[in-house]
Amino acid sequence: MSNESKEKVIVLIGPTAVGKTNTSIQLAEQFDGEIISGDSMQIYRRMDIGTAKITKEEMNNIPHHLLDIKEPQESFSVAEFQQLVRKKITEIHSKGHIPIIVGGTGLYIQSVLYDYQFTETPGDEEYRIHLEEEVKRYGNEWLHTKLLETDSEAGKSIHPNNVRRVIRALEIYHCTGKKMSEFQAEQKQELLYDIALIGLTMDRDLLYGRINDRVDLMMNQGLLEEVKSLYDEGLKSAQSVQAIGYKELFEYLDGEVSLERAIENLKQNSRRYAKRQLTWFRNKMDVTWYDMTNKEEHPKIIKEISDFIAGKLHLKSNK
Template identity: 65%
Template sequence: MEEKEKLLCIIGPTAVGKTKLSLDLAKKFNGEIISGDSMQIYRGMDIGTAKITKEEMAGIPHHLIDIKDPKESFSVYEFQQLVRKKITDISNRNRLPIIVGGTGLYIQSVIYDYQFSNSGKDEKIRVQLEERSKLEGIEILYEQLKQVDPQAAEQIHPNNVRRVIRALEIYLSTGITMTEFKAKQQKTLLYDVALVGLTMEREKLYHRINERVNQMVQLGLIDEVKKLYDQGLKHAQATQAIGYKELFTAFDGEVSFEDAITTLKQNTRHFAKRQLTWFRNKMPVEWFDMTDPLDYEKNLQKISRYVAGMLNFKANT
């Protein structure tokens, strides 16, 4: 039997401390980091996606960052194919591939035997749905999705036009909901994988999220979003991300910047809650509580032992 490639995944909600841990584990295990964030692929979207800087990388190779223009779309299938190739490339150099991120579906598509097919694709239905979203508003379609597939609706943001339409397209063209379609997928792990999940006491996490948003604003988030706004990217896939769409409403004059930032904090907190629920329900994760910063070194040692044991991979001393 062919030996599986080894893979470490570090997952968890936004602002929980994945980046710091990933750097420390990459040093310990001769690792290279693959971004598992669906928005860090876009150039010029640095502050709002909490993208790691060149200085912070500390010489550790990072992959799948800044590979797309914000005008371009990006699919789960494309991510799956790119990441699987990177895993093989890194493994062939006797280094440990480490996926780090909070986009659960993207990571799940890589580590499981997740097949993408043309089933549920019907251009005629999709065009009709797109026309309806323009005429009636995406809210009407989202309500329809909640009726036919409440589980899918729970995982899709109401403003994510592309994914709402895709979920309805699958149902209307096949009679099978997106949730049922995903349930039929094979749940065979393709890699010898260690899934490390980071969690934190909720109030502490929410405080960190609020502080992170304040810091983003100080670093120039509003100017970053203004550049995208001026490029006419209001309806681009990239700008549906939290941190961008909220500020677009302020540039449209619909709300004040102060209110937009309050909404941004609220949406990020809700997103973190959804991320935790998703990971707990979908993957065999080993969870580590990062609430107390004084316990960080102890947690690092504990996580290192877990990874070494799971992957039979010797850590650097």
């Protein structure tokens, strides 16, 4: 399929706290865009502060999609995300607007853009239940170590607390003798859309400082109260609360660590996640990067990004 016949999509990626939200609004205003969240946790209702979900005021009347579509006790898969986003892309185009996917969950975004098939790997429910029982007995880290021994590449890309994906990777190997990473490598790397793929980056020390400040702000905004309401609902084993920002405070509410230690763990895990995000994007996707380190340069950088998008997708900017 030629690029002329493909739907156009702007994709904005980057680590947590780098400034994607503000940049995405400016791009949406310039290109008649509608924003699709590419974040695997912002789909959950009542999980606003910990996921740094955009507020109604910040949206500036730009339509946003795939926010608040699931209850925290519900599970959510890459395959479901792929299906929902592809449908939204077509819907947005039918209105004469441009879809802008914004987020930091690399595999989710990649699954939409490329011809990824999720139905071809078999499953074994009995083995899955057995692994779920072992997690309860031995813990997340133990299971993740088992994956690292079986499929080190998948183990490095999946967080130990993403138990469902760890189990899925082990299940694929158990059923087929092939690693999840091998299945992923065999996927066709054919782009389904005509895309402008932009990445935001930043000096690491500055980014880490911003992450630390963001955690402090989240705590001031009421993150502990948000987490406690989920804790009080008995959602300890739900997929949603394995996310950074929730699991650390669950440990505090369980009496395992002090609040001070939980906040430090949250900051450290967020910094590590940002590092993993950058590594993933650099290794897996063909990104045009823009450095957001110097705040005074932001207007100039936004102009450069807009010019790149306009040239790449043959679009006219409103500004």
